[in-house]
Amino acid sequence: MPTVKIRAATTPREVGANVMTEETRTARRTARRAPEVRCRAGGPAAPSRPVRRVPGLRVEVARVRGDAAVVTVEGEIDLHTADGLRAALVELHAAGFRRLVADFSAVPFCDATGLGALVAARNHLAARGGEIEIAGVRPAQLRLLRITGLHRLFPLHADAMTALASGDASAPSR
Template sequence: MGRPSRLSIEERTVDGVRVLSVSGEIDHDTMGPVRDALLPPDAVTPRRLVADLGAVTFMDSSGINLFLAAHQTISASGGWLRIAGAGSAVRRVIEIVGLDLIVSCHPTVEEALTG
């Protein structure tokens, strides 16, 4: 059984860009809420989205797959997805699998917003 309390997601808009601040762990048990935040099932695909992973303590292949799918969907609609603030453990996973070669990664949300 999953432990949803291991994850929290806050959303805000900065200059027309959706910013999702994710805290906790992104894995098989928590991927549903992350997927729904990245690509809300009842909403239009966002055109510009920054995922702030500064408070993510762990991410496995479930998270990698979610970000790849979100990138493909958002890019297909003419938008972009950027990752910001990933800590060393999460950044290492992103780099090992090459996600950083597909999705633009930035040290801070501010840098991700400006591109």
């Protein structure tokens, strides 16, 4: 039976990694992946290149109306998934969606890292003529958005359908 040894990390590469060894081999840590992005409705297609996935978070285009997309976010947004959410939103904007409505009704938890990722994605999109709105925010998350003042940065809506309707009302008639 092999001997299992536990030792302290000795190189910068090992810091944060699993350093439990079996004789001389170091166990490998799984790679971090971005969220899965799927498109259920018509309109601009989801990104053409494969999208990376983050365990515990799913980002899916649920509805498309013109250059607007409702993006359903499911799972906890924290240190492990925040960068994936930011990358997915930026990628969807690059795929042709100018206006993204992030539906947070299936997000049970969002910490400061998640808020930072939303702000980073919003700043990226705003610099390129895009916008992010948030719908279906839970009361605890709404309180956090108000405490931090982010309710002034992101238009908030009760649900995704209300968000789409408000965008249609402000769109110029043709």
